[in-house]
Structure formats: structure tokens, C-alpha cells
Amino acid sequence: MSINDNIEDKIKAHTRRRTFHTVGNIADTLSRQCYVVGGYVRDIFLDRPSTDIDFVTLGSGIELAEKVAESLGKDASLAVFRTYGTAQVKLYGLELEFVGARKESYRNDSRNPIVEDGTLDDDQKRRDFTINAMAISLNKDSYGQLLDPFDGIGDLDRRIIRTPLDPDITFSDDPLRMMRAIRFATQLDFEIYPETFKAIERNKNRIGIITKERICDELMKIMKSDIPSRGFILLDKCGLLELIFPELVALQGVETINGRGHKDNFLHTMQVLDNVAQSTKNVWLRWSALLHDIGKPITKRYDEKMGWTFYNHNYVGERMIPRIFKKMKFPLNEKMKYIQKLVGLHMRPIALIEEEVTDSAVRRLLFDAGDDIDDLMMLCEADITSKNQEKVKRLLHNFAIVRQKLIELEEKDRIRNFQPPVTGDEIISTFKLEPSPIVGKIKEAIKNAILDGIIPNEHDAAFKYMYETAERLGVKGA
Ligand code: ATP
Ligand code: MG
Numbered sequence: 001m002s003i004n005d006n007i008e009d010k011i012k013a014h015t016r017r018r019t020f021h022t023v024g025n026i027a028d029t030l031s032r033q034c035y036v037v038g039g040y041v042r043d044i045f046l047d048r049p050s051t052d053i054d055f056v057t058l059g060s061g062i063e064l065a066e067k068v069a070e071s072l073g074k075d076a077s078l079a080v081f082r083t084y085g086t087a088q089v090k091l092y093g094l095e096l097e098f099v100g101a102r103k104e105s106y107r108n109d110s111r112n113p114i115v116e117d118g119t120l121d122d123d124q125k126r127r128d129f130t131i132n133a134m135a136i137s138l139n140k141d142s143y144g145q146l147l148d149p150f151d152g153i154g155d156l157d158r159r160i161i162r163t164p165l166d167p168d169i170t171f172s173d174d175p176l177r178m179m180r181a182i183r184f185a186t187q188l189d190f191e192i193y194p195e196t197f198k199a200i201e202r203n204k205n206r207i208g209i210i211t212k213e214r215i216c217d218e219l220m221k222i223m224k225s226d227i228p229s230r231g232f233i234l235l236d237k238c239g240l241l242e243l244i245f246p247e248l249v250a251l252q253g254v255e256t257i258n259g260r261g262h263k264d265n266f267l268h269t270m271q272v273l274d275n276v277a278q279s280t281k282n283v284w285l286r287w288s289a290l291l292h293d294i295g296k297p298i299t300k301r302y303d304e305k306m307g308w309t310f311y312n313h314n315y316v317g318e319r320m321i322p323r324i325f326k327k328m329k330f331p332l333n334e335k336m337k338y339i340q341k342l343v344g345l346h347m348r349p350i351a352l353i354e355e356e357v358t359d360s361a362v363r364r365l366l367f368d369a370g371d372d373i374d375d376l377m378m379l380c381e382a383d384i385t386s387k388n389q390e391k392v393k394r395l396l397h398n399f400a401i402v403r404q405k406l407i408e409l410e411e412k413d414r415i416r417n418f419q420p421p422v423t424g425d426e427i428i429s430t431f432k433l434e435p436s437p438i439v440g441k442i443k444e445a446i447k448n449a450i451l452d453g454i455i456p457n458e459h460d461a462a463f464k465y466m467y468e469t470a471e472r473l474g475v476k477g478a
Contacts, residue, residue, distance in 0.1 A: 003153060022068065053094060084099075104173075129180075161181050161190050186222050207240060227274055228274065229271070272383050292343050294320055295310075353401070380399070414457060415457065422443070427470075
């Protein structure tokens with residue numbers, strides 16, 4: 001069905017909102033034109049419900065917002081941003097943004113324009129894409145009328161991201177729009193119009209004036225999309241990825257020596273990312289997928305006997321992550337630690353299934369992964385991307401065995417959130433020791449005995465084992 005088929009119905013359904021009538025009536029009493037504009041209008045036609053609504057008026061947006069907040073009474077709260085000439089009214093779950101129609105002109109070194117009052121037409125022209133430049137009138141005499149000067153509806157129908165004006169000017173004025181184009185193409189599964197895409201290629205270096213935080217916001221939105229690889233592949237194609245995330249570009253390519261090649265680790269990473277994205281909305285687990293092989297380019301070696309190897313790429317990758325996060329101004333918090341942990345551990349389950357799956361190895365994996373074990377298993381399953389279907393089948397089958405073992409051992413031994421059944425204090429008081437390295441040694445021996453299945457994860461057995469260990473270590477009184 002074409003978008004064009006039920007435009008009227010969709011507008012009618014949405015403009016029934018009481019809030020729109022309220023805003024329109026107040027604009028009428030002020031003799032002002034007022035429109036709902038931008039993302040909200042686009043999303044009406046895409047059936048994507050949204051709760052932030054942008055209003056544009058001719059004249060002061062702040063004044064209109066103040067009047068709207070006043071008339072809504074105590075249900076609404078108002079925030080005014082004088083420097084930007086905007087105001088926000090919060091009402092139940094809605095965020096209503098008000099701004100005066102503006103005309104913008106740009107200088108070369110900043111994405112912050114010189115702003116003047118403008119007409120609705122000026123305001124629509126300064127918007128980033130045709131699909132984001134549509135407005136619906138809220139004044140009584142034209143209530144619900146769609147103003148679509150750049151055929152945004154046509155582009156929604158054709159599923160195209162295109163700038164309203166000359167794309168070279170649009171992108172050079174505000175290079176963040178290049179990231180937004182790719183983000184929208186990814187979120188909506190739209191194509192970027194060829195002329196628009198070529199302009200991104202030509203203007204890519206302008207991304208240098210954009211703050212890392214804004215780039216990070218757009219990457220986050222790409223990561224949260226259904227098929228995040230689309231965004232990274234587009235970023236790569238236009239040359240932006242090299243500028244904003246060179247570590248991913250370094251994964252590209254296949255080297256061949258004596259007829260032996262390795263897989264293209266960029267394409268592999270993209271596939272793992274999409275596999276994970278299909279199974280979970282956990283964006284941090286998706287980041288782990290994106291970064292799981294980031295240490296491969298540095299660790300790549302070739303020798304005649306082994307062929308291509310990437311020894312310890314998981315640990316090297318784990319250590320690279322804080323540097324990457326710092327450079328990109330991502331938050332250095334517990335989410336980063338979680339990503340590091342998964343990247344560091346991502347070879348463990350696969351190593352497990354390639355040998356015999358022993359209880360001891362499974363317990364150790366449970367101990368090291370703790371509560372993140374299920375996420376780790378999801379990442380590792382997604383990492384099986386061989387072209388050889390037989391191999392994939394065999395590995396997935398072995399994975400199922402490991403999963404079953406994990407469940408059985410966890411039920412029996414409760415290793416996941418392991419707390420040693422004998423504490424350091426207990427060791428100290430039993431043998432009247434001073435706190436010393438020997439205490440740690442005894443504790444470690446008990447832990448290993450449990451993980452190796454020599455003793456059960458229970459206090460009495462551990463207490464007995466503590467005595468035996470102390471004796472072996474020559475502790476007095478043991
Ligand atoms: P989403 O809220 O899903 O990110 P959106 O289209 O609503 O998408 P916002 O950032 O909320 O995006 O911006 C609202 C509207 O403001 C856009 O639809 C667009 O018309 C305009 N806009 C936002 N950022 C820019 C920009 N950098 N250049 C030009 N217009 C912009
Ligand atoms: Mg929005």
C-alpha cells in the first residue's frame with residue numbers, strides 16, 4: 001500500500017489530539033500561525049508513535065509556550081531556553097517543543113548558525129531532509145492542512161533520504177546532518193538519494209567540527225536499529241567511518257599468503273552484530289558484538305604451519321576498549337567494563353566445545369562470567385558465521401550441550417555468584433593467623449577444589465579441605 005493512500009485519514013486521526021486543538025486555539029487568539037512540524041509529522045505517516053512534538057510558529061516560540069503552559073494549568077511544566085529561543089512544555093508523557101520560524105545562515109567553522117526570524121517556508125528550507133520538513137497547520141481556518149513543499153510524502157513513499165536544498169550546502173552548513181542521514185536510513189530502512197550520498201562523500205571531512213558527544217548519540221541510535229550493520233556499512237562507504245572509528249576500518253580486507261586467506265573481519269563483525277541484534281535489544285551486548293574482534297588487526301600473524309592466527313586478540317581487544325571509549329568521549333562506566341568483560345571472555349565457550357566439555361572447564365566459565373554468562377553465550381553463538389553449513393551445525397549442536405551443562409552445574413553447585421563457603425576471617429580465627437598471604441593461598445586452593453569438582457560447594461566440605469590444605473602448607477595448629 002502506498003503512503004499516499006490514506007494521508008487524510010492519518011492526519012485526521014492524529015490531529016484529534018486535544019493538545020493540538022489547545023495549541024491551535026491559543027495561536028489563533030494571538031493571531032499567530034502555528035504548525036506541528038518535523039519528526040512527529042513524518043512519523044504519523046510511518047505509523048511510528050512518538051511522544052516528542054515540535055511546534056513552529058511565526059514570532060516568538062517562547063511566548064506561545066508560556067501561554068500554552070498557562071492554559072494547561074498544573075498538569076504542564078514549562079522550561080524556557082532563551083539562548084536558543086525555544087521552550088518546552090511537558091504534559092503527561094508528551095514533550096512539546098516550541099520554536100519561532102527561523103532563517104539560518106552559517107559560518108564555516110561552526111554548526112551554530114546566525115539565526116533570524118523567518119517565514120514557515122524559510123523554516124522548512126533549513127530542515128535536514130524532505131521527510132523531516134513537512135508541517136501541519138493548527139490554525140482554525142486551515143486545521144489539519146499538510147504543507148509539504150519538497151515532496152516529503154513522495155520520498156516517504158519511495159523510501160528515500162534527500163535534502164530539501166543543495167546537499168553540499170546542507171551538509172557543509174551542519175555536518176551532523178551527514179550522520180543523521182545515515183542514522184535515518186538505518187532506522188527506517190531507507191535509501192540515501194544518490195546526489196545526497198555523493199555530497200556526504202564530498203563533505204565528509206567537515207565532520208571534524210562536530211563534537212564527539214553528538215556523533216556518539218547518532219551511533220547509539222544506529223546501534224539500537226533493527227539491522228545496525230546497515231549504518232556502519234554506509235558510514236564506511238562514504239568515508240566517514242575512517243574518520244570517526246578507524247579501528248573498525250582496520251578490520252577490513254583479506255590478506256592471502258601462499259594461497260591461504262583469512263576472513264574479512266569487518267564483514268564478519270557486521271554479521272555478528274546483526275545476529276546479536278536479532279536476539280536482543282540490549283545495546284551494550286550489541287556494542288560487545290561490534291568490538292569483539294577489534295584486537296584482530298594488531299594480533300594477526302602468519303606462519304606456514306598454523307596459517308593465519310590472531311592469538312590473544314580477545315585480551316588485546318579488551319585492553320583497547322578504554323582507549324577507544326576515551327577518544328570517542330563515550331562514558332567510561334560499568335557498561336564499558338561489561339563490554340570489556342565479554343570481549344575478553346568471548347573465546348572461552350568456543351574453546352570449550354572444540355575440546356571435550358569437562359565439568360571443571362564449564363564451572364570455571366560460570367565463575368568468570370558470573371551473571372553475564374547468558375549474554376556471553378549469546379555473543380558466542382552469534383560469532384559462529386562460517387560459510388560451511390555443516391561446521392555451523394556441528395558447532396551450534398555442541399553449544400547446546402554446553403548450555404545444558406551450564407544449567408545442570410549451576411543448579412548443583414551455584415557457581416554463578418560464587419561466594420567462598422569458608423571466609424578469610426574463618427581461616428584466620430581457626431589457625432590464629434595474622435592476615436597474611438597464606439590466608440589467600442588457602443582460600444584460592446578451596447576455590448579451585450570447588451571449581452575442579454574435588455569438593456562440593458558446601459561449608460563442611462570446604463572446612464575440611466581448609467584443614468588439609470593448611471597442613472600441606474605447614475600451617476601451625478593444622
Ligand atoms: P528523532 O526524534 O527520532 O531523532 P526527529 O526527526 O524528530 O527524529 P529531532 O532531532 O527530534 O529529530 O529533530 C526534530 C526536527 O528538527 C527534525 O525532524 C528536523 O526537521 C529538524 N532538525 C533536527 N536536527 C536538525 C539538523 N541538524 N539540521 C536540520 N534540521 C534538523
Ligand atoms: Mg524528535
